[in-house]
Amino acid sequence: MLSRIDPWSTLKASFVYSCALVVVLVVAVVALYALLSGMGVFTSVDNVLSKTAPGTHIGFPLSKVILVSLVVGAVDVVLLTALATLGAFVYNLVADLVGGIEVTLSERD
Numbered sequence: 538m539l540s541r542i543d544p545w546s547t548l549k550a551s552f553v554y555s556c557a558l559v560v561v562l563v564v565a566v567v568a569l570y571a572l573l574s575g576m577g578v579f580t581s582v583d584n585v586l587s588k589t590a591p592g593t594h595i596g597f598p599l600s601k602v603i604l605v606s607l608v609v610g611a612v613d614v615v616l617l618t619a620l621a622t623l624g625a626f627v628y629n630l631v632a633d634l635v636g637g638i639e640v641t642l643s644e645r646d
Contacts, residue, residue: 540637544625551621552614559610566606570599 573579579597586593632638 538637538639540632542625542628544622544629547625548618548622552618555614555617558617559607559614562610562613563603563606566602567599570597570602 574597582597583595586595
């Protein structure tokens with residue numbers, strides 16, 4: 538019977554998983570940026586904006602894109618870690634009231 542989840546262990550595990558997700562996010566953003574840049578999407582958007590509003594130039598440097606993805610990732614790490622830990626606390630409170638969840642494990646024949 539699963540009657541208690543240690544919040545400290547939940548905090549540590551969710552922090553590690555969230556950090557791994559940030560690494561995946563940054564790699565995916567860099568790959569998507571390289572793909573879009575190679576296709577010329579950013580220059581096309583910049584050309585359209587300069588025609589509609591003369592004197593307007595919006596650049597998409599890779600450093601700014603990575604910085605924004607890191608900031609979003611840092612916010613995700615904080616939120617996911619806090620929500621997982623809060624979930625462990627809530628589960629422990631509910632498990633005290635109803636007795637927890639019964640888990641049955643069996644071996645394959």
